[in-house]
Amino acid sequence: MAESSSSSTIDKKKAKVVVCNCNIEAKVLQAWTVDNPGRRFYTCEGRRVSNGYQTCNFFRWYDVEKPHGWQYTALLGARNVMRQQREEISNLQNQVRELILENVRNGGAVRLENESSGQNPPDSDLNCEACEALRGEILVLNERSMVYRNVLITLAIKFTVVICVFMGILKW
Structure with a gap:
């Protein structure tokens, strides 16, 4: 028996919902390709088997x-900025992890040696300050993102509103 490849829409709470071929509500995702930056599309969310x-x-x-036009250029530019920021955030998070691990390794060994004298290791304060500075940068980058x-x-x-208004004017 052949399956239909068409899609349908149904009214659900006064809103039109697109249904995929599985008869499940389609999910709306956003494309970030060079040809379609920021353009949304419906896709099958899938069902558990x-x-x-x-x-x-x-x-x-x-x-x-x-x-x-300018929207295309702006979307591509914003996409590139977001990718750079994600990469920078990832790099900073890796640096924070490395500094924390290094601090634990060095700080733990130094504390054991200096525990009797009650001295704090000088490097641990430096590493903690560096960790805090990196955490601050991560927060700023997350906010910018x-x-x-x-x-x-x-x-x-x-x-989308401009296109709809323009199409409405053309039909009027």
């Missing part, structure tokens, strides 16, 4: 048109 998930590979664009993400979402929404 005995040893994993099974999907019907459903795909349909959520956004009517591809981004173009959130700001860029919010700007990106706002641009995508404004782009």
Whole structure:
């Protein structure tokens, strides 16, 4: 028996919901390819089967048109900035982990040696200060990443509204 590859929409709480070929509500994801930065699409979320998930590979664009012009350039730029920041955050987190491990290794050994004299190892204060500085940088980068993400979402929404208004004017 042949399966239909079409999709349908159903009304659910006064909102249109796209249903995939599995008859499950489709999930909305965002593409970050060069051709479609920030463009949203529907895809099959999949259903649980005995040893994993099974999907019907459903795909349909959520956004009517591809981004173009200044929006396209802005989305690509924001995507690149977010990727750089994620990479920098990852590098800083790795540095913090390494410093903590080094501090534990060195600090633990030094404390055992100096425990009787009651002295604090001089390097442990330096490493803790470096860890705190790196943690501060990570927090700043996370905050910047959130700001860029919010700007990106706002641009995508404004782009969609402009396209809808433009299409409405053309139909009027």
